[in-house]
């Protein structure tokens with residue numbers, strides 16, 4: 001992986017969920033943090049499990065980048081306020097916020113419990129609301145900022161994850177509304193909708209049997225490119241949207257999905273026939 005070219009040189013970024021579920025590979029927050037550090041940003045690595053963010057810190061420091069771990073529960077308003085204060089105290093300001101925390105949960109509107117619904121909306125949506133609530137005033141005060149919200153293709157296509165889909169869809173609505181409300185403050189707000197990428201979190205729920213292997217191959221084959229996607233693919237998109245190269249881009253959702261959203265599923269049937277269970 002080559003060093004960056006300074007696309008966010010001298011900027012300060014907060015990445016929520018900057019650790020990664022343990023296991024080989026990269027989560028999207030971890031990859032985003034590493035990409036931003038490679039591109040010259042100082043990064044506050046926020047995670048409920050600070051030991052996970054420590055691994056991200058190690059990787060950044062090994063490459064000569066600058067970062068700091070901040071343990072926080074981003075569903076808590078007090079923690080979010082403290083997180084923004086920590087970025088300002090440590091690095092002087094906040095230029096970039098990556099709202100990355102999220103976890104899928106399977107269930108229909110009938111079998112999802114109220115507790116599961118609340119848990120999903122808390123984790124996937126409230127975290128975006130609270131982190132932005134405290135970061136936006138810092139950005140607005142200096143008339144510049146970039147927020148990148150990590151949604152999912154589940155916001156746009158049915159997949160039997162009602163609470164997760166609802167939260168991820170609401171993130172897209174928030175993205176547009178925040179872009180509207182804060183554009184004149186110089187703040188850009190965009191979203192990324194990752195497709196069937198493979199991260200340690202996905203591996204941890206897939207297991208390691210033959211069926212898991214089959215599902216992994218299906219994930220890879222379902223897109224137009226027929227290749228696997230990883231946390232890095234999201235991290236590179238974050239790097240672009242966070243940078244001044246995207247200075248005239250706001251209120252959009254960028255799918256990072258190997259073209260899954262661009263195909264009528266039936267048309268993939270001939271390709272998927274090659275995937276044997």
Ligand SMILES: NC(=O)c1ccc[n+]([C@@H]2O[C@H](COP(=O)([O-])OP(=O)(O)OC[C@H]3O[C@@H](n4cnc5c(N)ncnc54)[C@H](O)[C@@H]3O)[C@@H](O)[C@H]2O)c1
Nearest residue numbers: 017019020021027028047048073074101102152194199201
């Ligand atoms: N993996 C996929 O296929 C996929 C697809 C679409 C979207 N996404 C989205 O990408 C994002 C990250 O996915 P991932 O696979 O890298 O997940 P991950 O679980 O590896 O990373 C998320 C990190 O967030 C941290 N975290 C969880 N709750 C927290 C809280 N309350 N406060 C602070 N930190 C908290 C976790 O400790 C973890 O380190 C999520 O928003 C997910 O919905 C993933």
